[in-house]
Amino acid sequence: MTDTTENLRRVAIDPISRVEGHGKVTLLLDEHNHVRQARLHIVEFRGFERFIQGRPYWEVPVMVQRLCGICPVSHQLAACKALDRVVGATSITPTAEKIRRLMHYGQILQSHALHFFHLASPDLLLGFDSEPTRRNIAGLAAAHPDLARQGVLLRRFGQEVIRITSGKRIHGTGAIPGGVNKAVTLAERDELLREIPQILAWSQSAITLIRRLHETDPALYENFGLFRSGLLSLVDARGELDLYDGALRARDADGGLIFDGADGQHYGDLIREEVRPWSYMKFPFLKALGNQAGWYKVGPLARIQNCDAIPTPLAEQARRDFMAYSGGQPRHAPLAYHWARMIELLHAAETLHRLLLDDDILGNELMASGERRREGVGLLEAPRGTLIHHYQVDDNDLISMCNLIVSTTHNNQAMNKAICRVAQDYLDGQEISEGLLNRIEIVIRAFDPCLSCATHAIGKMPLQVELLDAQGARLSSLSRLGDGSYT
Amino acid sequence: MTTPRKLRIATVSLAGCFGCHMSLLDIDEHLLELLGQVELDRSPFTDIKLPGPCDIGLVEGGVCNAENVEVLRAFRQSCKLLVAVGACAINGGLPAQRNMIPLTEILEEVYHTSPGLAHGLIPNDPELPLPLDKVYPLHEIVRIDYSIPGCPPSAHNLWQALSDLLAGRPPELDQHWIRYD
Ligand code: SF4
16 A cells, blocks of 8 residues: 555544554545555564663562563563573473473463453444444453353453462562472362363364354455465474474465474574654565565464364364364464454363373472573563563673563564455445444454554654643653754 | 533553553453543554643553653643553663663663574664663652552552542552552
8 A cells, every 4th residue: 555645634543442452543534535555563662672781680580471461471581592502401390390391281271262252242243343342351241241250250260270370360479590490289280170071162162163153144254354375383393382392383375384393493594674754563575575575474373274183172172173174274363363263262271271181290399500691592482472571681691682472563564465455345435324334344353463562763853842830830841853853 | 521622632652561551451341431532642542752741641551762752742742631650650660770880781681691692782773762860750750649559559549540530639559459469
């Protein structure tokens, strides 16, 4: 879509609601309401990568989890995995690894439940054009009280797994470089095990529900916001789904391998990032294919189709059903993300069940160490996709370099493609209505973006902000001059 | 508890991580009870984009850009009671770590010199709100009626505080559930 802003009417969706973090969409329309431009802007800048420098490395796992209150465990674990290498713990103890996996799959479960039930399902169950003041979790609770309750309790279970393994439901301290600081007690294990049958049953019925939605309106579900792209995720040594560890695999839009078994320590050889002036979120692409063709999708839809199998039986059957639904062809429809996400919800429940039956989680060998290194990269599959943390540590144990590529960033170009498609298909030439604008948000929500991990910058517009305190006294002011400099 | 008119609650995240909102969801089954008792106005959980007249406003996160200032002032105007929720809202929290470093230096590093950049540039579109020189706590910008400490405050205390406010009492927090880690 063009960049011309002359004589165009601007329509903004601000803020994007029922997503995590801060973002907005702007549309530029000509006099016939033709959409000339549609963009997703990430409007917050926080600069974690800079202010983390100079901090002792052991503070990092608890600092970086404050990037995101929905998936703090992902950031804590990615940082710990990078710093395991720094403390020489190239392999951690079985107890530590299994406790971390419990924490991680607990988080996958709670985050996927939150996204589907609390945030996205009101669109799918109450209707894209339903009354905007009811199109939310309260409206869901009124119309489908059982489903709302299941969502709340599924999330609760995931949060309890996190509390027991990390000390707190949000921003716990369980994982540390080299291992964990706590195992699970028998009583805690039994408390969690008791709930597993119910959690498995609800996860299965969530897949049935989303499949039924697809079957009820296949034209909508298969085409809404459709675009084709490559896929990126981690897979384990056998090529199966693993959300905590593995090597990088990328496929093209037809399912052909671009690379496989790639060591994440060298992610810089595979992935590069581009900055565009209108968003604080960067645009990553596969170096081999270049910035025009090399962008891709991450997250549940990529993972389910990138792996050769899912290593738990119920979710594996659900994956086969998912693939069979399209006759084995790769599926790119954004709304299929929800289906893939519910398959992962079930996989997380099955994995938690397995781990809880494993006596290693009750063990007391929690920490490992070895020869110190100065650098480490930690990768894992966060609820929203591949997460990369990269640190260097100096002689005084202080962080000297930090680079983060967060899950949602990988999906930046994909989300922009999806909103352009929805804008063309539904808004172009139409009188803009609330329901039409909600369609743009619906396609963004399908990716479950976590816009919290994004940024803010200096522009070229002359602009002045004055900050007055509660009494009206001037606290500070900041001016941006036409040349982009500050006074 | 029956009230003649359902109270209206608005919530917003400024420069925060959403952890405080997540802690609010951690009241679990009480959430369904709460949704039965109140009307949700603007919140990340609803599609209402501008706050209408509200009884209680909950604000997560500090103030890091011009847009945060605008939204916070709008909340102060529409809400009878404004509550600062969590460390970021009360004192800037972790994002205020950037206050020690000149903003230009941070932007340079993130968008020009960080590894793996194809070609760096600092985003400069008028659609992006102007970042402030520092991250400010809420009470430096508007009057705040109550604060609930923690990073995030425990679900226990959020539920306690909300129950008190809904009943028209000043919130009393359970000391045992106040944690600063
Ligand atoms: S106080 Fe803590 S939990 Fe709340 S927004 Fe700030 S960092 Fe997140």
